[in-house]
Amino acid sequence: MPPDVEWSSEKADDEPMSTRFARWRHNQVLLTLLTVAALLVAVAVISGTVLFFQSRVNIREEKRTSNI
DSSP, rough: OSSSSSSOOTTTHSSOOOHHHHHHHHHHHHHHHHHHHHHHHHHHHHHHHHHHHHHHHHHHHHHHHHHO
């Protein structure tokens, strides 16, 4: 059964310019925050990986020097 209401594809043109600018600005802020969050996660993962493998190397060196 088709819907009774047709959605206009040009709904954004009916809105005032200030509303469109506010929506665009809101989307830009959200994208910026998501980008910063993704970069922070990437830095945390890389730092954690480096620290993990560095500690494994240090443990191996300690075992090697303690056996001598």
